[in-house]
Amino acid sequence: NAGVTQTPKFRILKIGQSMTLQCAQDMNHNYMYWYRQDPGMGLKLIYYSVGAGITDKGEVPNGYNVSRSTTEDFPLRLELAAPSQTSVYFCASSPLAGGPYEQYFGPGTRLTVT
Amino acid sequence: AQSVAQPEDQVNVAEGNPLTVKCTYSVSGNPYLFWYVQYPNRGLQFLLKYITGDNLVKGSYGFEAEFNKSQTSFHLKKPSALVSDSALYFCAVRDSFSGNTPLVFGKGTRLSVIA
Numbered sequence: 001n002a003g004v005t006q007t008p009k010f011r012i013l014k015i016g017q018s019m020t021l022q023c024a025q026d027m028n029h030n031y032m033y034w035y036r037q038d039p040g041m042g043l044k045l046i047y048y049s050v051g052a053g054i055t056d057k058g059e060v061p062n063g064y065n066v067s068r069s070t071t072e073d074f075p076l077r078l079e080l081a082a083p084s085q086t087s088v089y090f091c092a093s094s095p096l097a098g099g100p101y102e103q104y105f106g107p108g109t110r111l112t113v114t
Numbered sequence: 115a116q117s118v119a120q121p122e123d124q125v126n127v128a129e130g131n132p133l134t135v136k137c138t139y140s141v142s143g144n145p146y147l148f149w150y151v152q153y154p155n156r157g158l159q160f161l162l163k164y165i166t167g168d169n170l171v172k173g174s175y176g177f178e179a180e181f182n183k184s185q186t187s188f189h190l191k192k193p194s195a196l197v198s199d200s201a202l203y204f205c206a207v208r209d210s211f212s213g214n215t216p217l218v219f220g221k222g223t224r225l226s227v228i229a
Contacts, residue, residue, distance in 0.1 A: 004157075033216050042220055043158075058216070100146045100163060100165040102163055103160075103217055105158040107156060108157050
């Protein structure tokens, strides 16, 4: 049971490039989330998904896209990378979103856009 | 609307002394409250949560948290700090009235335990 896995661990992008951050979970969780963590700013929710084929915007969705074709995978796509997207990205999952259920986090992807 | 605040960016404590990391919340209904810890270059790890019942919640690594409804607080505590407790700590909340929504996280508090 690997939990939540993320690839790559590190990436450097040039301005205007695109990339996909991969996230997978093997806990059969319905709910998955993408957060970004900026220094001193805590976690901000980018997108989340309540199940395959269903996604919803979080607090800071601009510049990102997501898809959820399977229960296990929730990739985050960056189009036309900008320096403001330099951050650490965390994927998380939970069995349900409401109520007392905690979220399980992956190890993160550190992205630098120059 | 639900929100959570961690009023201290940094907490410094000597090894062996008790530690407290503060968290206050605002919800419309009843709160579900969580503490997470993040070690350098790692993801967030779940420490403990309050759902209902006993106001003192015990969690991993000897941590506990005290729920205080009148003060809308959920402070994280440990009787005797270790250097290895040095990390970034996040408080999170979900309102029981909010339905199927993600957790809302505070900005985090950096704990430094000095030997």
